[in-house]
Amino acid sequence: MLELALTEDYMNNYGKATIVDFPLPYKPLKTCKINNKRYLGNKYKLLNFITSIVKQECANIDTVADIFAGTGAVSSAFIDKHLIVNDILYSNYICHIAWFSPQKYASKKIAEYIRYYNSVESCESNYMSETFSNTFFDEYTCKKIGFIREHIEKEYKSKRLNERERALLITSLLYSMDKIANTCGHYDAYRRNGTFDKPLELLLPEPENNLQKNEIFNMDANLLVQKIEADLVYIDPPYNSRQYCDAYHLLENVAKWEKPVVYGVAKKMNRDNLKSDYCTSNATRAFEDLIKNIKARYILLSYNNMEKKGDDRSNARISDEDILRILKNKGEVKIFSQKYKSFTTGKSDIQGNEERLFLCKCYTGQPKHLIQSPLNYTGGKFRLLKQILPEFPSSIDTFVDLFCGGCNVGININAKKIIFNDFNEYLYGLYNVLRNNTKDFIFNSIDQIITKFSLSESSKYGYDYYNCQSDDGLQRYNKDGFEKLKTTFNSLKKKDDKYYLMLYVLIVYSFNNQIRFNSKGNFNLPVGKRDFNSKMRMKLSLFIDRLHEISCDFLCEDFRNIDPAKYGKNTFVYIDPPYLITCASYNEKNGWNSQDESDLLNYIDRLNKCGIKFALSNVLASKGKSNTLLNNWIRQNNYRVIFLDYSYNNSNYHIMDRTSKTEEVLIVNY
Numbered sequence: 001m002l003e004l005a006l007t008e009d010y011m012n013n014y015g016k017a018t019i020v021d022f023p024l025p026y027k028p029l030k031t032c033k034i035n036n037k038r039y040l041g042n043k044y045k046l047l048n049f050i051t052s053i054v055k056q057e058c059a060n061i062d063t064v065a066d067i068f069a070g071t072g073a074v075s076s077a078f079i080d081k082h083l084i085v086n087d088i089l090y091s092n093y094i095c096h097i098a099w100f101s102p103q104k105y106a107s108k109k110i111a112e113y114i115r116y117y118n119s120v121e122s123c124e125s126n127y128m129s130e131t132f133s134n135t136f137f138d139e140y141t142c143k144k145i146g147f148i149r150e151h152i153e154k155e156y157k158s159k160r161l162n163e164r165e166r167a168l169l170i171t172s173l174l175y176s177m178d179k180i181a182n183t184c185g186h187y188d189a190y191r192r193n194g195t196f197d198k199p200l201e202l203l204l205p206e207p208e209n210n211l212q213k214n215e216i217f218n219m220d221a222n223l224l225v226q227k228i229e230a231d232l233v234y235i236d237p238p239y240n241s242r243q244y245c246d247a248y249h250l251l252e253n254v255a256k257w258e259k260p261v262v263y264g265v266a267k268k269m270n271r272d273n274l275k276s277d278y279c280t281s282n283a284t285r286a287f288e289d290l291i292k293n294i295k296a297r298y299i300l301l302s303y304n305n306m307e308k309k310g311d312d313r314s315n316a317r318i319s320d321e322d323i324l325r326i327l328k329n330k331g332e333v334k335i336f337s338q339k340y341k342s343f344t345t346g347k348s349d350i351q352g353n354e355e356r357l358f359l360c361k362c363y364t365g366q367p368k369h370l371i372q373s374p375l376n377y378t379g380g381k382f383r384l385l386k387q388i389l390p391e392f393p394s395s396i397d398t399f400v401d402l403f404c405g406g407c408n409v410g411i412n413i414n415a416k417k418i419i420f421n422d423f424n425e426y427l428y429g430l431y432n433v434l435r436n437n438t439k440d441f442i443f444n445s446i447d448q449i450i451t452k453f454s455l456s457e458s459s460k461y462g463y464d465y466y467n468c469q470s471d472d473g474l475q476r477y478n479k480d481g482f483e484k485l486k487t488t489f490n491s492l493k494k495k496d497d498k499y500y501l502m503l504y505v506l507i508v509y510s511f512n513n514q515i516r517f518n519s520k521g522n523f524n525l526p527v528g529k530r531d532f533n534s535k536m537r538m539k540l541s542l543f544i545d546r547l548h549e550i551s552c553d554f555l556c557e558d559f560r561n562i563d564p565a566k567y568g569k570n571t572f573v574y575i576d577p578p579y580l581i582t583c584a585s586y587n588e589k590n591g592w593n594s595q596d597e598s599d600l601l602n603y604i605d606r607l608n609k610c611g612i613k614f615a616l617s618n619v620l621a622s623k624g625k626s627n628t629l630l631n632n633w634i635r636q637n638n639y640r641v642i643f644l645d646y647s648y649n650n651s652n653y654h655i656m657d658r659t660s661k662t663e664e665v666l667i668v669n670y
Contacts, residue, residue, distance in 0.1 A: 029114055032175045032203035034076045034099050040186065040247060043236060043302060044073040046355055049338045050234075050300070051077050053357055057334065058232055058298045065230035065296070067221040068237050072096050079208050086217040086224050088274060091174060091248060091255035093218035097167035102211045105164045113155075113169055114202045123147035127259045132267055136181050136250055138196035145200065148173055149257055168205050174251050176202045186247035189266055222277075222290050229295040236302040237278040237287070239317060245274035284322045285548070291326050292549040299330065299360040323358060328369065329549060331362035363414065370412050374504075374540040375427075376513035377406030381576060381617065384664070385412060387644045391666055393613055397570035402559055403577050407431070410574070411546050421555040421562065426503060426515060428556035433500040434540075435547045435554070442544060443537075445501045450532060453481040453488075455509060459534040473529025482509050482527040490522040508532050560599060564607045573607055575600070576617040581625040594629060601633045608637070608669050616667040623662065634667060642666040 035044040043050065054061065065084035066075040070092060075085045076099065085096045097103075128146030133139035152173070156166040181187070182194035217224055225233070238244060245252060249268045253260065260269035277286035291299065303323060327333045336357040372382050381388060389412065397417065401410035404420040405427070422428060434442060450457060456466050456474045463470050466477040489502045503523070507515050509532070510525040518524045530536075555562070559577075567573070577600055578592035607614050620627055620641075634641060644664045 027115065029111055029118075029204040030201065031206050032172070033206060034071060034095075035073055036203070037071050037095075037175050037178050038186075039071045040242065040244065042071055042073055043355075044071070046302075046338065047073065047077045049336075049355070050074060050302075050357065053336050053359060054078075054232065054298075054300065057359055057361075058300075061231045061298070063230040063232070065225075065228055065233045067224055067233060067235060069096060070236065072099050074234055074236065075100060076208075079211070082212045083214040084217070084228055084230055085214065086219065086221060088218065088220055088276065089244060089248060089252055090218055091251040093216065094167050094255050095171045095174065096216045097164055098171040098205055099207045100211060100214045101164045101167065101216060102213050103162060103164040105162065105168060110165060110168050110172075111204055114172055114204055117148045117151075117173075117202050120144055120147060126150065128254070131262055132250070134196075135267060136183060136187060136190045137177070137200075141180070141196065141200050145173065145177060145254065148202070149254055153257055168207075170255055171205050172202045174255060175205070176200055177254070178251070179203075181250075187250040187266065188242075188247050222286060222293070225290060225293045225295070231296060232298045232300060233294050233296040234300045234302075235290070237283075238276055239304060243271070243275055243279045245271040245276075284318050284326075287318050287322070288326050288545075288549050291330050292551070294330070294362075297362055299327065299358075299362060301327070301358040301360070302355060303358065304355050325545065326549070327358055327360040329546070331360045333361075334359045371542050371546050372539050373406035373408045373411070374536065374543045375406045375507060375515065377408075378514065379576065379578070380406040380408045382406075382408040384617075384644055385409065387642075388615070388617070388666060389413075391642055391668065392574075392615065393572055393670070395570070396572045397568055398572070400567070400571060400573040402562070402573055402575045405576065407543075409576065410552075411543065411550075415572075416551065418550055418552040419555060420552060421557055421559070423556065423558055424515075425556050426500075426517070428554055429495055430500045430503060431547075431554050433497050434544055435552070437497065439541065439544050439548075442501065442540075445497070446505055446532065449485070449502055449505045453485040455481045455485070455505070456531045458531050459537060474531050475527050475529050478509055478531065479527045482506075485509075486523055505532070508536055559603060564603070564610050564612060567610070567612055569611055571612050573612060573614045574617075575604065575614060579619050579622070579627075580629070581622050581627050582619060597627075597629055601629070605637065613670050614668065618665060618667065620663045620665055637669075639667050639669055642668065 035042070061078075061081065063082045063084065064075070064078040065086070066072070066078075067084075067086045069075055069085045069087045072085060072092070072095065075083050075096070079100075083100055085100050087093055087096065122140075123143040123146070126143060126146035128149070129139055129142040131142075133142045137145065149170070152161070152166060152169045155161045156163075161169070177200070180198035180200060182190045182196065184191075215228075221235075221237075246268065249266070249271060252271075252274070253262075253269055262269050277283060301323070303318070324333060336359065337354045339354055370382070370385050373380060385408065388409065392413070396413065396415040398419065399410060399413045399415040399417070400419045400421065401407065401413075402421055404410055404422045407420055410418050410420050420431065449455075455478050456468075458466070458474065463474070466474060468474050468477055485502065486506060489499070489506055492499050492502070503515075506523055506525075507513055508530075509528060510523075511528040513528060513530070514525055516523070516525050564573075577596075580592060580594065580597045604614055604616060618627070618630055620631060633639075642665060644666060
């Protein structure tokens with residue numbers, strides 16, 4: 001029989017209680033299951049729907065991560081799997097330990113504690129009664145809650161309870177409080193004229209047995225996914241601006257038991273560290289960041305169809321268009337739906353609700369939809385991507401695009417980290433502006449520049465509006481405005497966001513959309529035929545989206561200054577330098593000579609000695625010229641050569657004497 005003697009020291013520090021004499025008479029306890037708790041967005045009634053989709057569509061699932069777990073109802077449906085369960089609220093986390101921790105506990109001991117707590121008849125004033133009396137509970141019940149919570153903590157600190165036993169008792173208290181609370185199911189407010197006619201009776205939790213070595217977390221989901229891997233990641237984020245820490249602040253307070261100062265009618269403590277971006281206008285950006293960092297074979301997102309229903313809380317929602325765009329860049333997407341009646345806070349009765357499941361089968365390599373650079377940069381590899389990318393390793397931690405140019409290759413790589421490097425300082429500045437600003441800011445700034453300098457907008461008005469024909473282009477109309485823009489740009493001293501966005505507009509409206517500066521540092525290309533048309537807008541939009549999704553850094557270094565030894569073993573370096581036997585506009589200022597070529601080949605040999613995989617794009621022959629230096633280097637090192645062509649037919653060959661045409665190749669050390 002459990003002994004629960006109250007010492008004088010305990011009585012002085014934790015409050016007095018009148019209890020019945022031991023041993024307590026046996027009385028069957030009422031039990032609680034994981035679903036016996038009211039919670040916004042609870043998916044318990046949808047478990048059959050969710051599990052049927054996983055069974056039907058997902059193969060060989062061993063590890064399931066439920067990263068916005070709430071009550072843990074969805075996790076409970078995969079109890080036979082290795083579970084990773086997470087929630088930012090401690091009040092949910094402590095319940096997850098009770099339901100899912102593999103730690104052993106004494107079930108009879110838990111039952112005796114609960115019988116004891118139910119037998120407590122009166123308690124002295126404490127933090128709970130002094131703070132919350134006659135709000136969510138009456139004074140008597142508050143005193144009892146405070147006494148029980150204090151006693152649980154004392155028993156845990158005295159090592160009479162292990163971590164899971166403590167969690168089970170706190171869970172019992174939280175579930176029992178929720179059952180009688182003077183609310184509509186949340187703690188944003190209480191009923192002013194409510195009646196306190198239900199006594200607090202603790203329930204006995206009944207978790208499943210024989211659990212696997214599950215992992216339980218209490219952290220921001222966006223940070224968690226950077227640390228874990230799973231076969232299936234289930235995502236059930238907030239759908240609107242109702243912060244869960246506001247709705248469940250009282251349970252959070254009791255669970256943590258730090259006795260904070262509270263304020264306002266609803267008696268809330270400070271919750272700034274618990275606010276979620278998914279309940280704000282930053283929801284889409286947070287979702288993009290989440291998805292890009294997930295390491296899983298499948299992602300299953302729950303998101304209902306209430307975007308245009310209810311009140312203005314939908315401002316925090318992620319649109320279907322953004323959900324699909326973000327998930328499709330990660331993998332193949334299917335959508336499933338089922339009608340249901342959602343749990344609301346009593347203010348609305350929205351009809352026609354559908355819970356949708358977005359299932360993403362993640363790609364193992366590059367994105368399925370290739371993204372093209374918004375710059376028509378000389379030597380760009382977009383047309384060769386379908387030949388190049390399949391030759392790259394399937395798993396890359398860090399991808400280094402050593403001569404990134406227009407970024408056509410690096411922007412289409414799935415890696416934990418992508419490093420873009422180019423010695424062109426103008427590219428470096430422009431890419432950082434595109435990465436560090438919102439798409440709205442970038443497009444609004446570009447449109448303002450176009451309007452200010454009276455440049456054409458064929459995407460809006462067509463060619464006839466400017467008395468021009470598509471075949472002839474817009475050169476005649478744009479010439480004066482372009483020259484004024486170029487003069488203004490070349491006079492700027494400060495290289496800020498405005499400078500680089502002006503540069504982008506110049507590139508778009510210049511001859512062949514090229515970038516060229518003279519020896520004085522002035523942009524010196526003439527006006528071109530095209531403008532910022534719908535195709536160019538789409539390229540830029542997709543490029544910015546991708547920049548915001550990936551983890552990347554931009555460098556502006558001579559390749560010789562980048563130390564290969566600092567790269568990890570699972571680094572892959574792609575190298576697309578200026579070609580020694582061809583000419584390019586980006587090479588006019590400094591040139592690319594035999595010494596540069598020799599230094600690069602020596603640098604690549606250093607990569608190879610460090611055990612780093614590489615792929616070098618180059619040409620062996622062009623217009624009757626042969627790159628003897630490159631050919632000899634390949635023979636000496638026995639590197640593998642993959643011949644490429646623009647018909648997208650490629651094969652592997654041994655080095656042969658082929659000098660009659662341009663031979664684009666990919667040279668690899670694996």
